[in-house]
Amino acid sequence: MNYLVISPFYPENFQPFTIELAKKEGVTVLGIGQEPYDQLPEELRNALTEYFRVENLENLDEVKRAAAFLIYKHGPLDRVESHNEHWLENDATLREQFNIFGAKPKHLKKTKFKSEMKKYFKKAGVPVVPGMVVKSEKDIDKAVKTIGFPMIAKPDNGVGASGTFKLTKKADLENFKEAWDGQTAYFFEKFVNSSIITTYDGLVDSKGNVVFETGLTYIHTPLELMLSRKDNAYFIEKELDPQLVKYGRAIIKAFGMKERFFHIEFFKNGKDYIAIEYNNRMAGGFTVEAYNYAHSIDLFRDYANVVTGGTVEERKFEPQYCLVATRRDTTEYVHSADDIHQRFAGKIKTVKRMPDAFAELQGNDAYLLVTESKEELDDMIAFIGETK
Template sequence: MNYLVISPFYPENFQQFTIELAKKGIKVLGIGQEPYDQLGKDLQNALTEYFKVEDLENLDEVKRAVAFLFYKHGPIDRIESHNEHWLEMDAELRKQFDIFGAKPSELKKTKFKSEMKKYFKKAGVPVVPGQVVKNEKHMAKAVKEIGFPMIAKPDNGVGAAATYKLSNQKDLDHFKENWDGETVYFFEQFVASKQVCTYDGLVDSQGNVVFETSFNYRYAPLELLTHNRDNAYYVLDKIDPKLQEYGRAIIKAFGMKERFFHIEFFRDKKDYIALEYNNRPAGGFTIDVYNFAHSIDLYSDYASVVVGEGVAERPFEPQFCLATTRRDKLTYVHTEDEIRETYGDKLKTVKRMPEAFAALQGDTLYMLTASDEKTVKEMINYICEKEAK
């Protein structure tokens, strides 16, 4: 099998995908813009060949690189990056070279908020009313039919970027002043709940869920963005059966294969409202958080799925795993040495966040395990407690 990785060097933790694929005897090829010498020995040894391009954003240049590797090594069986930034290019390359996996036409349902909502409804999962807004006429219609408060977000966008809460006419006027008039927006009813949770996992080549988990956000993504909070989320030791039922129905409705997924929900009292489907793993170091919570190796499990094997047995019961960040510009009550001394072997790792994620999520990430949610919340308070100004 020939497996082509787009951007094998970045992000750093995703290098492990390439390494585990190679361990399975797969011929792994790579295309990126970093010099070969920068890749490091482990990644170099895992790659059969690496093709450096001048600009990974240049689709034509990347297509020529794929054509060369195809000519030299034979048909390519998979193209993948697992990275939100490259999902559309991955799909375009699969279409161009007739390769297994999501094509551009299939990405529509995972890229556009308005399309996601159709599939959530198809799955029988609760959603809130929403409308596509392309002009001020559409905007007036949304205000009349949905009413304030609303959330306005790009129909094709990631997370909470360029998102507005519209509580009244003043907010709407502010939005109009900032809107370029070209970006298509999606207006939907505001959900008062601040509790955002997820249904995340991995499906095999037949679309069967082979790994599933769930985590809670401390702050909803919009609050994290607008108030510059310390990011914190934690994997739960078990999934609420209702959330699991909704999540599996959504997976079936979307029909993706051999992929990670990351689905966000509002928790509304004892029910859930589907918010967003992401056709990839959650960002940053979240796969590592899953691994610590479940005592597994999802990088290896993914490689097993690619070659048609089952995932490894789960010998240990899941536990809670917290990921929480701190920002360099802020002063905290407890030093990192104190965190290490206080939590000992519960502190699994400390990571510096990539620059692309740091502005939103924070600069230093701490991962810790715990046996109960009360301890998790105490950990967040201890690590994120700031000195009084």
């Protein structure tokens, strides 16, 4: 098997995907990236049979030429993957160009556009709120009449909370019109009065079967984070609500993706859930480490097993909560880093420095801690986040 990794160096915490694949018998791992070869850590260099440096990964023609060279030298590619939201469309284009297994551009429409996602959520029988695509001022007026205030306006093709507006009155609508370029298609939908966003996350095998499932709950919604610059914090759930699992599996079946991670967001609505968004990859940041700590597993190795026709390893330990809590360099906190280490000695798994590209939204230092107790989890959240 020839497996092509796009951007094997960045993000750095995804490097184990390449390293674990290289340990599998019969797998040749190739890489295309824009970092100089000498910048790659030794373990990563050793995992790559060949690395082709391009000037710019954004230049798809350059990446295609690099892939064509690797095919000429090593034979047909069996897989191409980055696991990164930013490169999903390019990954799909490469698969189509070189006839490689996996999601092609035509498959991504349902995971790129919020309006399309909603169709598949409905097909799965999962609750959604009313919404419509807005491409003109006429559409805005129609949305006000059809959906009514309050509404949320999001780019129909967008990631996270970027470019999101909360519309509660006509003045908000005017602000939106002033900020809108008139070209970007937006998706307007009914505002859900819920402060809890939770997820159904996991991995499907080459036949589309869920072989790993988990979920996380945000302390602050992504919209809150964007508007208020609060500290990002979320936790991997110790166990999943059966209703959430039922909805999540129905969505997986409706979307029909194969051999991929997934990250599906829901509003918690009383005892029920409302589907928000399907992400055709795992949650970003240090979430993969949090999954591993919560479940005492190695998802990097599990993925390598699944790609080569195997399955995930036996789960030997009961899951725990795993908290990811970030702090900002510019914020004054009541408790120092030393205080955190003393209070939660034995519970802190690691402290990571957030890449600069994500630090403004999410914070600078990320603490990953585990606990079996919801009470202790709440204490961790309050203690780490308490400001002066």
